[in-house]
Amino acid sequence: MKEQIRIFFTALMFYSRIPCPKWVDHSEEYLNKATRYFPLVGWVVAAFASLFYLGFYELELPMVGLFISMIASIWITGAFHEDGFADVCDGFGGGWTKEKILKIMKDSQVGAYGAIGLILILGLKFLLLNHIMTLTVFNEWLIIKVMFAGHAISRFTAATFIFTHEYSREDATSKVKPVSKSIRANELIIACIFGLLPLFLFDRIALFVPLLFIPVYLSKWLLGRYFQKWIDGYTGDCLGATQQVTEVIFYLSFLILWTST
Numbered sequence: 001m002k003e004q005i006r007i008f009f010t011a012l013m014f015y016s017r018i019p020c021p022k023w024v025d026h027s028e029e030y031l032n033k034a035t036r037y038f039p040l041v042g043w044v045v046a047a048f049a050s051l052f053y054l055g056f057y058e059l060e061l062p063m064v065g066l067f068i069s070m071i072a073s074i075w076i077t078g079a080f081h082e083d084g085f086a087d088v089c090d091g092f093g094g095g096w097t098k099e100k101i102l103k104i105m106k107d108s109q110v111g112a113y114g115a116i117g118l119i120l121i122l123g124l125k126f127l128l129l130n131h132i133m134t135l136t137v138f139n140e141w142l143i144i145k146v147m148f149a150g151h152a153i154s155r156f157t158a159a160t161f162i163f164t165h166e167y168s169r170e171d172a173t174s175k176v177k178p179v180s181k182s183i184r185a186n187e188l189i190i191a192c193i194f195g196l197l198p199l200f201l202f203d204r205i206a207l208f209v210p211l212l213f214i215p216v217y218l219s220k221w222l223l224g225r226y227f228q229k230w231i232d233g234y235t236g237d238c239l240g241a242t243q244q245v246t247e248v249i250f251y252l253s254f255l256i257l258w259t260s261t
Contacts (some may be wrong), residue, residue, distance in 0.1 A: 001052075004007060006023070006024065006030065007030055007037060008034070009021060010024055010025075010031060010033070010034040011035070011041050012037075012041055014031060015077065016041060016077050017077070018076065018079075018200065020258070032182050032183065033195040036183070037153045037191070038155045038158070038159045038191060038192075039153070039195045041155065042156075042195075043068060043148060043151040043152055043198070045073050045076055045077060046071070046147045046148040046150075047070045048076050049073040050148075051064040052067055052069045052071075052072045053143070054140065056068060057140050062133055063130060063133075064131055066126065066130055067126060070122070070125065070126060070216060080099045081240035081241075082118060082244060082246050083237075084236060084237040084238070084239065084240015085114075085121060085237075085241040085245070086115070087107075087110075087240075087241075088105065089112065089114045089116070089117035089241075090104050090105065090107070090112075090114070090127045091237070092230060093111075093113030093114075094113060095230075098168075098230060098232065100233060106249075109215075119256050121245070121248060123166045124248055125248050125251065128248065128251040128252055129146070129231045129251060131255060132146055132251065132254065133254075134254055135258065142202075145198065145201040146251065148201065149201065149209075150196040150201055150250045150254075152194060152195050152197070152198045152249055153195050153216055153247075153250055154242075154247035154250060155195065156191050156192060156245045157195070157216055157243070157244040157246045158240075158243040158246070159183065159191050159195075159239075160220065161220070161238065161242060162183045162225065163185075164186050165228065167233055168232060168234060168235050170204060170234040196210070196213065197233075199212065208257055208261060209254075209257070212250060212254055212257065215249055215252075216246045216250050218248045219246055221237070223241070223242055223245065229253055
């Protein structure tokens with residue numbers, strides 16, 4: 001149990017800004033093991049963001065609360081995944097060879113592709129969540145459940161990359177964001193439990209919600225083919241981009257499912 005606690009705090013330390021005990025270090029061994037709790041970190045992020053939404057909901061300012069909840073989720077993760085998404089937009093938008101793409105992604109500056117990509121994906125995320133919220137204006141807990149599910153399933157989907165793809169070798173020695181490079185089947189199962197469990201929180205469409213994993217994983221598969229074609233694998237930025245894209249895909253799929261049932 002003590003080791004599992006250390007592994008969880010390692011995940012929390014790498015994937016959020018939440019202060020962790022001093023005995024939690026940057027061990028690559030524990031980082032690899034920490035992938036199993038990546039979706040659980042999504043629960044923590046969603047819980048933190050939900051507090052802001054609920055606070056402003058009580059003030060009858062739900063749209064403001066939703067916007068601030070997004071800010072809160074970005075702050076508590078240090079824009080870890082958003083930064084990865086921006087780097088992927090810059091790298092694949094401006095690079096035409098594997099070496100050039102990886103070089104651009106390592107650059108700490110955000111270019112036009114990254115800035116435009118962030119504006120579009122964050123804007124789309126807000127629009128989708130806001131539309132879900134307006135459909136259920138008298139049920140504030142549904143939007144909370146949706147956020148929990150979105151944060152968890154998107155992180156699990158990103159984690160599956162580590163199991164299905166190879167880490168891009170030319171990037172292996174770069175001093176960029178730390179990232180897990182291996183995951184065993186039993187660890188993936190644990191991540192799967194934490195990633196998919198929030199899907200069973202819903203009442204009205206409970207029988208259909210697990211089907212939402214299909215478009216989410218399909219988008220991951222397409223991203224995987226694209227990354228494999230250009231850089232022969234994935235990088236930490238690719239995982240961040242996958243988390244952002246699949247989170248939005250989940251919200252979009254949920255909205256379509258809700259309005260059609």
